[in-house]
Amino acid sequence: MSFPPPTCPVTCKTQIDNKYNEFKTILNACIGDVKKTGSPTTTCTCKQECTSGTVYHRYRVINLVGQGSFYTFVVYHEIYKKYKSLNEESGVLGFPKTDERSTVKSIYGTVGRYNHFEKGTIYWSRYIGTHAIYGVAFNEYEKQNYEHGALGFLISDETPIDNTCSYWDFEGGRIYVRSGNAYTVYRAILSKYLEVKDAQGFGYPRTSTIKATDGSLYNDFECSKIHKCGICRITVKPTYNVQHQDMIF
Numbered sequence: 192m193s194f195p196p197p198t199c200p201v202t203c204k205t206q207i208d209n210k211y212n213e214f215k216t217i218l219n220a221c222i223g224d225v226k227k228t229g230s231p232t233t234t235c236t237c238k239q240e241c242t243s244g245t246v247y248h249r250y251r252v253i254n255l256v257g258q259g260s261f262y263t264f265v266v267y268h269e270i271y272k273k274y275k276s277l278n279e280e281s282g283v284l285g286f287p288k289t290d291e292r293s294t295v296k297s298i299y300g301t302v303g304r305y306n307h308f309e310k311g312t313i314y315w316s317r318y319i320g321t322h323a324i325y326g327v328a329f330n331e332y333e334k335q336n337y338e339h340g341a342l343g344f345l346i347s348d349e350t351p352i353d354n355t356c357s358y359w360d361f362e363g364g365r366i367y368v369r370s371g372n373a374y375t376v377y378r379a380i381l382s383k384y385l386e387v388k389d390a391q392g393f394g395y396p397r398t399s400t401i402k403a404t405d406g407s408l409y410n411d412f413e414c415s416k417i418h419k420c421g422i423c424r425i426t427v428k429p430t431y432n433v434q435h436q437d438m439i440f
Contacts, residue, residue: 203227203237203248206263210246211239214265214290219243228280236280244271247280247287265290270306270313273321283325285309297343299362314338314345322348328359328366331373331399341377342366356395367396375399380410380417393417 204225211218218241228236239246244267251261264287266274280286288307294314296302303316311325312332322345324332338344343362351357356369364377374396376384384393394413401409409418 203235203250203261206250206261207237207239207246207248210248210263210265211241214244214246214267217243217267218246218265236286238280241267243267245279249286262286262288264288264306266306267291269315269321270304273313273315273323274306274308277323284311284313284323294338294344297338297362298341299343301338301344301362303344312337312345316344319344319346322346322359324349324359324366326368327371327373328368331366331375332359332361335375335399342375364400369395373399374410376410377408377419379419380408383419384410384412384417 207225211221220242222240222242225237225239228238235250237248244265246263246265248263249261266287268291270291274284277284286309288309289305291304291306294301294303294305294316301316301319303314303319305312305314308325311323311329313321313323315321324345328349332342332345335342341363345359345361347360349357349359356367358365358367362378364375364381367374367376376396377400380400387393393415396410396412398411401411403409403418407419409416
């Protein structure tokens with residue numbers, strides 16, 4: 192049993208034209224005709240490129256009589272430049288899920304703009320620039336309540352450490368990704384970790400920052416635990432023959 196293929200790009204063009212007319216003053220002139228991307232089976236994807244951005248449309252068949260649902264979103268200006276550099280809908284972010292929107296103010300006072308995509312988000316701010324987060328790092332950022340939470344605004348793209356680990360920086364900390372897992376380290380713990388990890392061999396994070404019953408914060412690392420309170424004790428596994436240290440944050 193198979194669904195009929197969607198009518199494409201004729202069905203797409205009406206929706207694309209409607210979205211283009213909504214954002215015409217931002218997108219400026221169209222470049223060429225509506226383009227079909229991919230081979231439609233139960234899904235048809237089209238786009239209209241413009242001088243300052245692109246309108247994306249997706250139609251998905253949901254039953255045997257050809258009825259379906261469609262999504263049409265626009266990506267433009269600096270966010271579009273980043274999206275295009277990441278291979279648009281064929282890349283790590285996937286298809287757009289929103290038009291460009293304003294962010295809320297982070298707890299550090301930053302505001303900006305964003306587009307959500309299937310697998311991540313691109314953020315722009317006047318003073319921070321344009322950065323993308325995706326994959327399991329994006330899922331972790333979502334758990335941390337995006338820019339509303341303690342991490343604040345995204346301030347870097349993915350930065351590889353080696354062929355097993357990479358990270359994204361935020362106003363209030365960092366998200367590490369290793370072996371398909373993502374861990375958040377808040378700023379107070381991160382600063383101490385970065386200060387001593389090379390000398391002590393603390394290893395990579397094994398947990399996100401955890402709030403203890405007494406209100407203090409801690410992270411477990413491969414060879415240690417960093418516990419953040421008034422006076423902080425960094426406990427290292429005895430097999431590594433490193434003594435405990437009392438450190439002040």
